[in-house]
Amino acid sequence: MKYNYHTHTSRCFHARGADEEYVLAAIEAGFDEIGFADHTPWKFDTQFVSNMRMHENQLKDYCDSIKSLREKYKDKISIKLGLECEYFSKYLPWLRSVINEHEIDYIILGHHFATDEPDGIYNGSLTTADGIYRYRDDVVEAMETGLFSYVAHPDLFMRGYDKFDGHCQKVSEDIINTAIKTNTPLEFNLLGIKHGITDGKPGYPDPEFWKIASQLKPKALVGIDAHDPKDYLESDHIKLGYDTLSSLGLTPVESIRFFR
Ligand SMILES: [Zn+2]
Ligand SMILES: [Zn+2]
Incomplete structure (x- = not known):
């Protein structure tokens, strides 16, 4: 599949195109099933307003839109309703209520910020060992909740970190071993390849992280991380992701687990 x-x-302020354009592009590219996993809103316990995610009052519109597209195109493509969420343990009860109330099919872990977004520590700009160990602790704890269908860009911590050293080795092994233990697939993220070109360093997917994965053999999958409908039509870029995974001896999972 x-x-x-x-x-x-486009609700996240850094993606473009109408919801329907993503669906049409995916159909054109021959996809059987797609999932929307836009950046979740959070009910922050401060007045903080994020500029990289929908606001809480847009959540219903997002869910309604995806559900109506699911119905409209049900003969052409299967559409799942998801969210990409950080692991903010204090907001987990709120997140669980959102999953139930809005009939969310799945959530993925995209752990962009440490502790809480208003604290402002982007996990793609970590430069210290302490920072990446905290990232590891959060990601490990998130997987252990069993809530997340997979981990998006598990190697995000390498975007800012200078060189793959012994700390990175340990962080990678701990994340990959927990993924195996909790049966959580790890994502080979195609957007990260583009960031790597802009950043002038590999960042993520990090070759050393995936070398360890190729030895330990966690479940894995490719994620386009589409922020533009055209991302669905970049067949060479998508093929690169699948070829790389396969060269590492990793077979993409058949599908992911859903709440309903
Ligand atoms: Zn994004
Ligand atoms: Zn994403």
């Missing part, structure tokens, strides 16, 4: 469970919408 040709799938991609990592699709954003």
Whole structure:
């Protein structure tokens, strides 16, 4: 089955295109199943307003839109309703209520910020060992909740970190071993390849992280992390992701687990 469970919408302020354009592009590219996993809103306990995610009052519109597209195109493609969420343990009860109330099919872990977004520590700009160990602790704890269908860009911590050293080795092994223990697939993120070109360093997917994965053999999958409908039509870029995974001896999972 040709799938991609990592699709954003313009509600996050850094993606473009109408929701329907993503669906049409995916159909054109021959996908059997796609999932929208836009950046979740959070009910922050401060007045903080994020500029990289929908606001809480847009959540219903997002869910309604995806559900109506699911119905409209049900003969052409299967559409799942998801969210990409950080692991903010204090907001987990709120997140669980959102999953139930809005009939969310799945959530993926995209752990962009440490502790809480208003604290402002982007996990793609970590430069210290302490920082990446905290990232590891959060990601490990998140997987152990069993809530997340997979981990998006598990190697995000390498975007800012200078060189893959012994600390990175340990962090990678701990994340990959927990993924195996909790049966959580790890995502080979195609957007990260583009960031790597802009950043002038590999960042993520990190070759050393995936070398360890190729030895330990966690479940894995490719995620487009689409922020533009055109991302679905970049067949060479998508093929690169699948070829790389296969060269590492990793077979993409058949599908992911859903709440309903
Ligand atoms: Zn994004
Ligand atoms: Zn994403």
